[in-house]
């Protein structure tokens with residue numbers, strides 16, 4: 001069963017700091033990986049996993065009633081693996097095997113590897129459709145769990161994400177939450193191909209609503225400031241929190 | 249002609265070659281999908297900003313835009329990683345480019361398991377199979393950076409759809425400036441009469457190492473760089489079959505649907521000889537690129553083993 005104790009803001013900030021240190025250690029050891037996109041989503045991940053949002057049980061990763069968390073920005077594995085290890089899905093010692101031959105911690109996510117990883121990703125744009133499938137299955141089965149999907153700007157460049165958003169609304173799926181790590185930075189620099197902030201039409205595309213009242217307990221976007229490429233991103237990450245979308 | 253010491257990644261040729269061709273007056277334009285630094289197309293964008301178009305992480309759009317540019321008369325280059333181009337937009341490639349035969353040149357980097365640490369999702373082992381399934385596409389897998397630059401130029405100067413696969417890691421530079429890539433021609437890197445080893449891309453230098461190894465055992469190994477997969481140099485393949493009596497194909501790609509399939513079909517039609525196929529047989533995994541060549545048994549030793557096997561099967 002999942003733990004129900006509410007962590008304090010201080011706890012969450014400390015957790016985020018440990019995760020950030022792990023991200024730097026992992027990518028430094030591997031001499032590759034995506035530190036920036038990982039640092040960027042750390043607070044969001046910590047909020048989801050430790051802030052009382054996700055109902056899950058690391059000791060029982062295939063618990064049928066667990067909430068599903070789908071990590072669509074599958075290149076940001078350092079953050080995701082560090083959070084899963086922190087949550088107890090596997091020993092933190094293993095983190096330094098990241099990206100090495102024979103490791104379970106592949107460069108991009110591989111479903112079930114380690115348990116807790118719900119989807120194989122690494123080609124951007126695929127996570128929300130998969131999440132919609134999970135959400136529709138939960139509804140068919142009258143299962144109570146929710147599905148959360150974390151998307152990057154790059155994910156939202158891809159048309160498939162908007163196809164999934166429209167289909168979610170068409171099917172009136174109400175057990176699906178998309179969280180956008182809206183950091184305005186992509187591989188080739190700053191970008192704004194996808195305009196889903198402010199009063200952009202896409203906030204309401206296919207009937208999704210911007211859930212700006214979404215509070216991420218304690219994991220204030222300013223928390224855990226640090227990391228070599230993190231400085232310019234913390235501010236825009238605040239927008240990421242505001243851009244959590246919930247389908248109704 | 250053959251040198252060693254220097255290394256370079258084949259992907260490094262794209263930006264500089266496009267810049268040169270544009271300066272020479274060719275109406276080249278380039279489109280890229282948030283990988284312009286990795287594919288080096290961004291280097292062209294620096295010199296010719298108004299002829300470089302970025303579309304974000306949106307490969308279907310990338311291909312559609314390139315097709316439109318080509319239909320309007322441009323020599324349109326589109327670039328991304330080989331898993332995404334054609335993998336993420338295959339129907340767009342098929343409908344918007346291949347069927348009308350438009351003047352689009354796809355240059356896809358990060359081919360094969362040598363992509364390395366990124367792991368299976370980023371390692372294209374199926375791109376050649378996909379591209380060879382489209383009859384109007386010419387498909388080229390250059391062995392080094394010199395050949396890549398020339399293949400890009402050939403693509404720019406010959407009307408119609410091209411697919412050029414490049415690689416991420418720095419690999420030995422095989423050719424010097426005296427080399428001339430010819431569309432539809434295999435390049436004889438080493439004469440030999442006992443067996444032919446034909447290879448593409450990063451595997452060409454591995455094949456050369458295998459031939460060296462085999463020379464020590466008194467096996468005289470012909471080495472053919474088959475960079476031009478389509479058009480294929482059927483004459484060179486059939487001559488290899490007739491004159492050496494056995495062929496081993498070597499590619500950093502799934503063993504089905506790539507070099508091995510093309511060469512065996514050609515041989516089977518007119519000059520059947522014992523063959524063996526070196527390539528990958530499962531999806532990739534994370535690791536350093538040279539480690540992965542060993543992990544997937546894409547080594548000189550493996551090629552040598554296959555060579556001994558096909559020689560043993562020769563009837564004469």
Ligand SMILES: Cc1ncc(C[n+]2csc(CCOP(=O)(O)OP(=O)(O)O)c2C)c(N)n1
Nearest residue numbers: 037122123124152153154155185186187282
């Ligand atoms: C379909 C697809 N095309 C290209 C890539 C290569 N790629 C990896 S990360 C990335 C962009 C990273 O930016 P973003 O998606 O905004 O993520 P973040 O900044 O949050 O890390 C790209 C283009 C990919 N993973 N998938």
